[in-house]
Amino acid sequence: MIHTPGGLATKPILYLFTQDNCVNCPAAKAVVDEAFNGSDSVQVKTVDLNKMDPDFEFLLLEHQIFIASTPSIILENNGNMKLLYSGKVPDIDDIRREVQDFA
Numbered sequence: 001m002i003h004t005p006g007g008l009a010t011k012p013i014l015y016l017f018t019q020d021n022c023v024n025c026p027a028a029k030a031v032v033d034e035a036f037n038g039s040d041s042v043q044v045k046t047v048d049l050n051k052m053d054p055d056f057e058f059l060l061l062e063h064q065i066f067i068a069s070t071p072s073i074i075l076e077n078n079g080n081m082k083l084l085y086s087g088k089v090p091d092i093d094d095i096r097r098e099v100q101d102f103a
Helices: 025-036 054-062 092-102
Strands: 013-018 043-048 072-077 080-086
Touching (some): 013 025, 072 092
Antiparallel strands (some): 013 072, 072 080
16 A cells, blocks of 8 residues: 555555456456546555455454455545445446545
């Protein structure tokens, strides 16, 4: 993660959670890529649910976020986290709007 000395992210980070055998994950990745490819306003990270760092998993729990299905999309901004989508492939315009509203 990119953090300032004060501990806050310098720009929003969108996490796309995927896992093997997830039928909708490739489509969700394509939507995220198209929505934010070349964007300087959002950093995108793909996280394999089965290989998630335990410290990151604890951070999600601190924010009362539990990944129940994939694909899941979480946005982190200024120390806050929000689950945007769970088990659903977003629409390009919808995800752009969600990110803009939370950022």
